[in-house]
Amino acid sequence: MENVWDYPRPPALEPITKPIRIEFAGRIIAATEGALRVLETSHPPVYYLPRAAFTGCTLEPAPGRSFCEWKGEANYWSIWVGNRVAERAAWSYPDPTPAFAAIRDHLAVYAGAMDRCLVDDEAVTPQPGGFYGGWITRDLKGPFKGEPGTMCW
Structure with missing residues (x-):
């Protein structure tokens, strides 16, 4: 069990080899075993997938x-599959700071905007709130930033 309160600040960046899959509009739009995750105090991990992993969408x-x-x-x-769109569903850092240079050419996705996001075949729960993009798996312990009453953390 990982406790998000044990994650560092400033955040850590680490590679993850577990399979990551994103499903939208009835298809797999991205899949990789070469993602990176950002670990920040009080936040569930944010997963960054190589842009090349996004083969099933525009x-x-x-x-x-x-x-x-x-x-x-x-x-x-925005992510498009046919005529279905998820507006502002992903983000990237085209010129990240030196400490996060590895996430250049990677994208993170809001799990709540997709049909399913999976880590090692486990469907994730989106981080609460409308701004943060962490993915909650059963091996995480909170409370998590984004829940009611956490904006001043």
Whole structure:
């Protein structure tokens, strides 16, 4: 069992070899055994998949940007499969800070915008709230940032 309160701040970046799969609009849109995950105090892990793993969809730039003090400026992406779209469902860091250079050319996806996101064949639960993009698996212990009353953590 991993306790998210044991994760560091600033966050850690680590490779993960467990299979990661994302399903949307009735198809597998991304799959890899070469993802990276960001571990930050109070947050479930955020999984970054290589852009090349997204073979079952079209990615289109979406409006807006955000800034992370650790990773830099993020761009957003909409995910299309046929005529179904998940607006601003993914994000990336085209020019990340040196500590997070490995996530260049990777995308993270909001699990709640997809049909299913899986880690090692386990369907994840999206991190609570509308901003954070962590994936909760049964081996994680919270409470998690994003739940009611956690905005000032």
